[in-house]
Amino acid sequence: MWGRSVVLAAAVLASAPGPVASRAAGAVPITLGTPTPHLVVIVMENKGFREVVGSPAAPYLNDTLIPRSELFTDYHAVAHPSLPNYLTLTSGSTQGCGSDACSTRIRADNLFHQMDVAASPIDWRAYMGSMPSNCSATTGGAYYRWHNPPIYFHDLGPHGTASCATNDVPLSRLRSDLAAGTLPSFSWVSPNIYQDMHSPRPDGGACHSSSATRTEVCQGDRWLGANVPTILSDGGRDDVTLVVVFDEGSTVVGGGGRVMLTVTGPGLCVGCTVVGPSDHVDLLHAIEDRYGVPQLTP
Numbered sequence: 001m002w003g004r005s006v007v008l009a010a011a012v013l014a015s016a017p018g019p020v021a022s023r024a025a026g027a028v029p030i031t032l033g034t035p036t037p038h039l040v041v042i043v044m045e046n047k048g049f050r051e052v053v054g055s056p057a058a059p060y061l062n063d064t065l066i067p068r069s070e071l072f073t074d075y076h077a078v079a080h081p082s083l084p085n086y087l088t089l090t091s092g093s094t095q096g097c098g099s100d101a102c103s104t105r106i107r108a109d110n111l112f113h114q115m116d117v118a119a120s121p122i123d124w125r126a127y128m129g130s131m132p133s134n135c136s137a138t139t140g141g142a143y144y145r146w147h148n149p150p151i152y153f154h155d156l157g158p159h160g161t162a163s164c165a166t167n168d169v170p171l172s173r174l175r176s177d178l179a180a181g182t183l184p185s186f187s188w189v190s191p192n193i194y195q196d197m198h199s200p201r202p203d204g205g206a207c208h209s210s211s212a213t214r215t216e217v218c219q220g221d222r223w224l225g226a227n228v229p230t231i232l233s234d235g236g237r238d239d240v241t242l243v244v245v246f247d248e249g250s251t252v253v254g255g256g257g258r259v260m261l262t263v264t265g266p267g268l269c270v271g272c273t274v275v276g277p278s279d280h281v282d283l284l285h286a287i288e289d290r291y292g293v294p295q296l297t298p
Helices: 002-014 059-068 082-091 111-117 172-180 212-231 280-291
Strands: 038-044 070-076 124-128 168-170 186-190 240-246 258-264
Touching: 038 212, 038 280, 059 212, 059 258, 082 111, 082 280, 111 124, 111 280, 124 172, 168 172, 172 212, 212 240, 240 280
Parallel strands: 038 186, 038 240, 124 168, 124 186
Antiparallel strands: 070 258, 240 258
16 A cells, blocks of 8 residues: 555665655745656545545555655645635636636636747647536536636637637547647646546446445546556656646645645656645646746735
8 A cells, every 4th residue: 555655665765865755845835846748637526635545445546656656745725615726726816716606707817828828838738527518618417617627717718818619628538639649738637526536426336335435536546547547658658747636625724625636757756745735826836837937826
């Protein structure tokens, strides 16, 4: 399990020069390692740190992904429910939104718009689980629109850059982009509500158990296990940095609860933990720094 894997990584690192096995972040911002051609951010749903890290329902995360990543152990969501966190992750604040029913015409600058209008525009795509068509603002089935941040920003619509209509696409596009070698520089991935640990499948499925939380964690872990190796090009090229983060946890600590954040890629301390506090604004700043665009909030 995860704990043993990290101890083994720590032992190796302790005997060699370079990063220590556990470093305190404190005021140090989140870093994403050596820049790679592709950065992929996967946002999972509604599980606190202790519901996932160490859970027997998440063998892929705990036995495979975490040991090859940096794990942030004091990372927090900023609010409840989901949408304020998605807005913060992409625009630096909740934009006054306190529910999942806020306007889809928010007039605030955001990460996607920053990429559109950069001196050298940055190629981005948002992949949405079970979304029926590009840039859909209609919730239905396993697709929740409040898990899809690009649809909320006015400057991505027809009176702005119009990039939501072309760059906000169904998740099924991800596999074809990976196969064709057309993954953009920045990818945002929101799996559907059964794949992201939000809800148990109505038909039970292979993960069904007496615990709804364990069922949901298992479903999300299986989706990650089926998709992350392809994203990371396991056994092939080393050109992707992967971030896996949860939108909110099950408490109000830090505003929205303590949640898991892992960063995987070159130039990172493999199997290490980052113990200083951070939150969604810090992650946004790290992404902005990665692409050389201004920070939306101080």
